[in-house]
Each structure stands twice: as C-alpha cells, then as structure tokens.
Amino acid sequence: MTREELRTDIAIILDRARKRTSLLTETVSDEELCAQHSPLMSPLVWDLAHIGNQEELWLVRDLGGREPVRKDIDELYDAFQHPRASRPQLPLLSPSEARGYVRTVRDKVLDVLDHTPLYGTPLSDHGFAFGMIAQHEQQHDETMLATHQLRRGSAALHAAPPPPKSAAVGGEAVVPAGPFEMGTSSDPWALDNERPAHNVHVDAFAIARAPVTNGEYIEFIGDGGYSRSGLWSEAGWAHRNASDLTAPLFWRQDSDGVWWRRRFGLVEEVPLDEPVVHVSFHEAEAFARWAGKRLPTEAEWEKAARWDPTTGRSRRYPWGDEAPSAERANLGQRHLQPATVGAYPAGASPLGVHQLIGDVWEWTSTHFRGYPGFRYFPYAEYSEVFFGTAHRVLRGGSFGTDEVAVRGTFRNWDYPVRRQIFAGFRLARDAEQDENI
Numbered sequence: 561m562t563r564e565e566l567r568t569d570i571a572i573i574l575d576r577a578r579k580r581t582s583l584l585t586e587t588v589s590d591e592e593l594c595a596q597h598s599p600l601m602s603p604l605v606w607d608l609a610h611i612g613n614q615e616e617l618w619l620v621r622d623l624g625g626r627e628p629v630r631k632d633i634d635e636l637y638d639a640f641q642h643p644r645a646s647r648p649q650l651p652l653l654s655p656s657e658a659r660g661y662v663r664t665v666r667d668k669v670l671d672v673l674d675h676t677p678l679y680g681t682p683l684s685d686h687g688f689a690f691g692m693i694a695q696h697e698q699q700h701d702e703t704m705l706a707t708h709q710l711r712r713g714s715a716a717l718h719a720a721p722p723p724p725k726s727a728a729v730g731g732e733a734v735v736p737a738g739p740f741e742m743g744t745s746s747d748p749w750a751l752d753n754e755r756p757a758h759n760v761h762v763d764a765f766a767i768a769r770a771p772v773t774n775g776e777y778i779e780f781i782g783d784g785g786y787s788r789s790g791l792w793s794e795a796g797w798a799h800r801n802a803s804d805l806t807a808p809l810f811w812r813q814d815s816d817g818v819w820w821r822r823r824f825g826l827v828e829e830v831p832l833d834e835p836v837v838h839v840s841f842h843e844a845e846a847f848a849r850w851a852g853k854r855l856p857t858e859a860e861w862e863k864a865a866r867w868d869p870t871t872g873r874s875r876r877y878p879w880g881d882e883a884p885s886a887e888r889a890n891l892g893q894r895h896l897q898p899a900t901v902g903a904y905p906a907g908a909s910p911l912g913v914h915q916l917i918g919d920v921w922e923w924t925s926t927h928f929r930g931y932p933g934f935r936y937f938p939y940a941e942y943s944e945v946f947f948g949t950a951h952r953v954l955r956g957g958s959f960g961t962d963e964v965a966v967r968g969t970f971r972n973w974d975y976p977v978r979r980q981i982f983a984g985f986r987l988a989r990d991a992e993q994d995e996n997i
C-alpha cells in the first residue's frame with residue numbers, strides 16, 4: 561500500500577467511525593443525551609466530547625504538533641479522573657458545544673493527515689495513531705450502543721435483521737496439542753496488549769463449533785442453574801445472591817413460562833437459536849459447569865480462531881487474512897442482534913469453528929495480563945493498569961464491534977460481573993491427543 565492509499569484508507573475509516581458516532585448521538589433528544597441511563601454508563605454527551613478530546617490529544621497535539629483546541633476541558637474528559645457514575649454532575653459541554661468541538665477537531669485532524677509523514681516514529685508508522693484513535697472511537701460507539709440498549713423508551717435505532725441460518729452447525733472441533741503463534745508483532749494497528757507474537761504450547765482440547773444459544777441457556781435456567789450453588793464459584797454465587805440474578809439481563813418470563821427480552825426498545829420472544837448475550841462471566845462459568853464443560857482459555861480461543869492446521873501458521877481471522885465482510889461476520893452494528901447459529905459458514909475457521917468473530921464477545925477463563933515481553937505503548941493507561949486478576953479476557957467482538965476494532969489477536973477485558981456488554985460464551989473441554997470426533 562502506498563502512503564497515499566494509506567491516507568485515503570485512514571480518512572475512510574475515520575469517517576465511518578464518525579458517521580456511527582453521529583447516528584448514536586442524533587437519534588435521541590438532547591435531554592436524553594445528557595441523561596444517565598445507568599450508573600454503569602456515561603451520559604452519551606460525555607462519550608461524544610471524550611471521543612473528540614482523545615482525538616485532539618493524540619492527533620492534533622501529539623502527532624500533529626498543533627496548538628490545543630480546548631486544553632481547558634482535558635480534565636473533564638479524562639476517564640481516569642471521573643468514574644462513570646459521577647460524570648453527569650460535571651460541567652460538561654452541551655450537546656451542541658460537543659458537536660461543534662468534535663467537528664473542529666476532526667477538521668484539524670484531516671489537515672494533519674494530509675501533512676504528516678505516516679512513517680518515521682512509532683506513533684506515526686503505518687498511521688498507528690490514526691488507527692488507535694479510530695479504534696477508540698469505535699470502542700466508545702460500542703459502549704454508546706450498550707447505553708442505547710440500557711435506555712428506556714421506544715426504539716431509536718433500526719437495522720435489518722441478520723442473515724438466517726445457512727449451515728447446520730453443532731458439536732465440537734478437536735484441536736490437537738502443540739504450539740501456535742499467539743499475538744502479533746507485525747499487525748500495524750495492533751494495540752500494545754496484543755504484542756508481541758510468541759509461541760504458546762496448548763494441550764489438546766475440544767471447543768464448541770458455536771456459541772451457547774438462548775435455547776441451551778433456557779435449559780440451564782429450567783434445570784435450576786441459578787439456584788444450585790455447586791455450579792457456581794464462590795465469588796459467582798455471592799454475586800448471584802447479592803444481585804438476585806435469575807436470567808440474562810433484559811430477560812423476563814411471563815406467567816406461561818415464555819421468555820421475553822427487551823432489545824433496543826423492542827420487546828420480543830427470546831429467539832432460541834441465537835447466541836445468548838448479556839450474561840456475566842460468573843453465569844457463563846456456572847453454565848459450563850452445569851454442562852460438564854468449561855470455558856476456553858484465551859490461548860485456546862485464539863488457537864481455534866487463528867491456527868491453520870495445514871500450514872501451521874496463525875491467520876488474522878478464522879477465515880484467513882482477508883478483511884471481514886457481510887458474508888463472513890456480524891460486525892459493525894449492521895444488525896442490532898447476534899445472528900442465528902449457522903448464519904456465517906463463510907466465516908468458519910479451518911477446523912470448522914463458527915462465529916468466532918462478531919455476534920457476541922466471548923468470555924474466556926483467562927485473567928487479563930501482558931504477554932511475555934509486553935511493553936506499554938503509547939501509554940500505560942491503555943492496558944497495563946488493568947493487568948491482574950480483576951478482569952477476564954473476552955474475545956472475538958460482537959455485532960456492535962466495528963471491523964477496525966477486532967481481529968484474531970484483539971483482546972477485550974472486563975469485570976466478571978458485567979452484563980451490559982454484548983457478551984456470551986462458548987464451551988470447551990480437555991481432549992485426548994488422539995481424539996477425533
């Protein structure tokens with residue numbers, strides 16, 4: 561790719577993110593933009609100006625070396641200064657001020673893009689800082705989509721339903737013991753926590769070809785899954801009791817025993833063949849124990865998603881190195897729900913594991929830590945400060961994740977109690993080396 565092609569690509573990717581941000585912030589009233597729909601979330605107007613502020617910090621000031629636009633608001637929009645619950649009390653920019661601010665910043669950024677060499681420093685190489693900022697905006701767009709899901713009231717967002725099932729998908733794939741290359745040292749826009757590439761030995765394991773569905777989850781509920789302490793970890797059981805969990809978030813059961821869910825302002829019967837979403841790590845773990853299985857480790861998930869048994873090479877995506885498409889994965893808020901299991905045969909891995917990218921983030925059993933040789937870049941607050949035992953890793957992206965912000969190496973993390981994110985899971989188990997099913 562030439563520098564000019566890269567510049568054009570970056571402009572398109574930045575514009576795609578901004579169109580989505582606009583959609584998410586223009587489909588509700590100014591009053592709703594400033595309201596807090598859940599203590600877990602920021603007011604949408606905070607996300608909007610924060611997106612602009614990060615873009616200003618990294619692209620206008622740092623990479624571009626330009627004068628600040630609004631240095632006075634840096635502190636307001638620093639995520640580390642103010643927890644989400646306290647953000648509505650801050651003297652935030654109004655919706656029209658925030659819109660004007662992000663527009664001004666973007667105009668300057670496009671000028672920086674025209675004049676900055678896209679090589680020569682770690683921040684500018686292959687346009688890394690632009691890629692980081694595009695991913696940041698898309699990540700906030702997914703967070704804002706979760707805020708839309710939490711908000712009450714009639715539907716504000718609309719999208720076509722995902723494609724129907726076109727392949728029968730069930731059972732497990734067995735992945736033989738052996739090493740594979742995990743992480744990346746070469747993907748130009750990979751974030752610090754995905755680096756460096758390193759060899760990992762993974763014992764033989766079996767992994768479900770599809771995520772756990774709503775129908776399977778209803779069986780777990782019906783079999784007393786939420787009332788059998790033996791299925792839960794100690795922390796999970798304590799949380800289940802403290803929060804009185806009885807079903808995924810946004811679900812309720814009517815007097816005839818039928819399960820309903822609220823989805824972006826619509827109430828509908830829970831579709832049985834769709835991957836379950838809005839479950840916490842603790843619920844996923846309890847389900848796995850009930851099923852006689854376990855959650856995959858992060859390394860198992862990545863090997864299932866990237867390892868090509870023919871060449872031994874790790875690919876960028878389950879289907880190969882080519883970019884995601886509408887036929888391969890349910891990404892980018894193209895649809896407002898996960899697709900039925902079997903809807904994306906073109907996105908399967910060589911071992912026949914489906915829907916690893918898109919649909920739902922998948923909880924793994926692994927705590928979020930740096931890979932061997934990890935070095936923070938460009939700042940420790942990006943991921944290093946979250947390393948430890950407080951967070952579990954999620955993989956694969958959801959229907960609300962843009963393709964710029966997910967790949968086979970991409971790592972997300974969250975607290976094990978979180979349910980407002982678009983997260984589900986799939987099952988795994990130990991396998992015998994000579995096992996083949």
Ligand SMILES: [Fe+2]
Binds near residue numbers: 610614639696700
């Ligand atoms: Fe942020």
